[in-house]
Amino acid sequence: xxxxxxxxxxxxxxxxxxxxxxxxxxxxxxxxxxxxxxxxxxxxxxxxxxxxxxxxxxxxxxxxxxxxxxxxxxxxxxxxxxxxxxxxxxxxxxxxxxxxxxxxxxxxxxxxxxxxxxxxxxxxxxxxxxxxxxxxxxxxxxxxxxxxxxxxxxxxxxxxxxxxxxxxxxxxxxxxxxxxxxxxxxxxxxxxxxxxxxxxxxxxxxxxxxxxxxxxxxxxxxxxxxxxxxxxxxxxxxxxxxxxxxxxxxxxxxxxxxxxxxxxxxxxxxxxxxxxxxxxxxxxxxxxxxxxxxxxxxxxxxxxxxxxxxxxxxxxxxxxxxxxxxxxxxxxxxxxxxxxxxxxxxxxxxxxxxxxxxxxxxxxxxxxxxxxxxxxxxxxxxxxxxxxxxxxxxxxxxxxxxxxxxxxxxxxxxxxxxxxxxxxxxxxxxxxxxxxxxxxxxxxxxxxxxxxxxxxxxxxxxxxxxxxxxxxxxxxx
Numbered sequence: 458x459x460x461x462x463x464x465x466x467x468x469x470x471x472x473x474x475x476x477x478x479x480x481x482x483x484x485x486x487x488x489x490x491x492x493x494x495x496x497x498x499x500x501x502x503x504x505x506x507x508x509x510x511x512x513x514x515x516x517x518x519x520x521x522x523x524x525x526x527x528x529x530x531x532x533x534x535x536x537x538x539x540x541x542x543x544x545x546x547x548x549x550x551x552x553x554x555x556x557x558x559x560x561x562x563x564x565x566x567x568x569x570x571x572x573x574x575x576x577x578x579x580x581x582x583x584x585x586x587x588x589x590x591x592x593x594x595x596x597x598x599x600x601x602x603x604x605x606x607x608x609x610x611x612x613x614x615x616x617x618x619x620x621x622x623x624x625x626x627x628x629x630x631x632x633x634x635x636x637x638x639x640x641x642x643x644x645x646x647x648x649x650x651x652x653x654x655x656x657x658x659x660x661x662x663x664x665x666x667x668x669x670x671x672x673x674x675x676x677x678x679x680x681x682x683x684x685x686x687x688x689x690x691x692x693x694x695x696x697x698x699x700x701x702x703x704x705x706x707x708x709x710x711x712x713x714x715x716x717x718x719x720x721x722x723x724x725x726x727x728x729x730x731x732x733x734x735x736x737x738x739x740x741x742x743x744x745x746x747x748x749x750x751x752x753x754x755x756x757x758x759x760x761x762x763x764x765x766x767x768x769x770x771x772x773x774x775x776x777x778x779x780x781x782x783x784x785x786x787x788x789x790x791x792x793x794x795x796x797x798x799x800x801x802x803x804x805x806x807x808x809x810x811x812x813x814x815x816x817x818x819x820x821x822x823x824x825x826x827x828x829x830x831x832x833x834x835x836x837x838x839x840x841x842x843x844x845x846x847x848x849x850x851x852x853x854x855x856x857x858x859x860x861x862x863x864x865x866x867x868x869x870x871x872x873x874x875x876x877x878x879x880x881x882x883x884x885x886x887x888x889x890x891x892x893x894x895x896x897x898x899x900x901x902x903x904x905x906x907x908x909x910x911x912x913x914x915x916x917x918x919x920x921x922x923x924x925x926x927x928x929x930x931x932x933x934x
Contacts, residue, residue, distance in 0.1 A: 522569075
């Protein structure tokens, strides 16, 4: 089956055909680093990480560009409120962003350009737009430059809107605009903002508008035409619409596919800092393990809204633990296998059908169920085959507990882990001895004590094994 993806521009699922055979170029909009990322922000990172993994598994050489917007009005406002330089504020939360997608097992992009590092490319594009008659310098002497939306007949094609139905662009003072829907390409400097947040330009000192940043960076690193442009659905308009208009207006073909992941909501409303309902990633991974949060996000189709709740998160954690327990037990029995087996046909078909992770995960759980029936009989070729298949599938999803980064995360130092394991094993030996002499009350007492400490004991044909229970509380809702 050929990989098929939903393209927002055509509102249809289409066969994926790359610009260059065997190679894929992906640009997805990174964060405006104004604050700590919440689950809604990091969802996009997980979605496009799975897309990348699947494309690489399918044989493509993938280049991923994901920008960092480190100059923008919200950054200037929030840094001023804190009384620190805007660039220090931006860098602090850029590092927090990196921590968040690292902790969720998202591989870093091939390159991560910053907006402030690409002012020359933006100035060149703005000048080109002015020369072609698609942009103009505000006549009020402010130094603002605007894109003339009525000069571009295709404006609105991505979001399927008519210009006359659009609201005014609220990204700059409307007094210098020919049309209230025109959007800012360049914002002239005023003494209301730090001079360090401005750069010289032919039409006056200032800073770039938000939309021109991504157009300039995507074109620089992926060329005039590339395969996939992605981001959250909330970016479709105006951000991606404006990117498309700018880039095509200077003669670029730009993206062949536009992919948008749905939003993460809480109580039916978009997760956002302004609403005060955001679940900051750093706080959430104190509640569940990062790999369980990743599973929670992966189990939904990327175009379906994720309604975030800690109850749903706890259920997802239990579901993932069933997969994890099988992998652990099967490795103990077989000694381990490499995850390079051929993937089940139904799994492949699901992933090729617009990255259908819910159906793919259903195949994964069915395979685990078959594998659990084999574990009790000991090592066998059939068990090894199932284990390799399961590890191949969880590898595509970035959820293989025996692969990086998860295998290195023990929850503490190696020395501490060895001490804890030794203490638990000593208690398990006491329990086994009590069972051998048929002192079941003493054996149960050991098990209950371990359970109270958050240690789950499972009796297997190979002997007792232990794992940490998932913490389940109502705190943090």
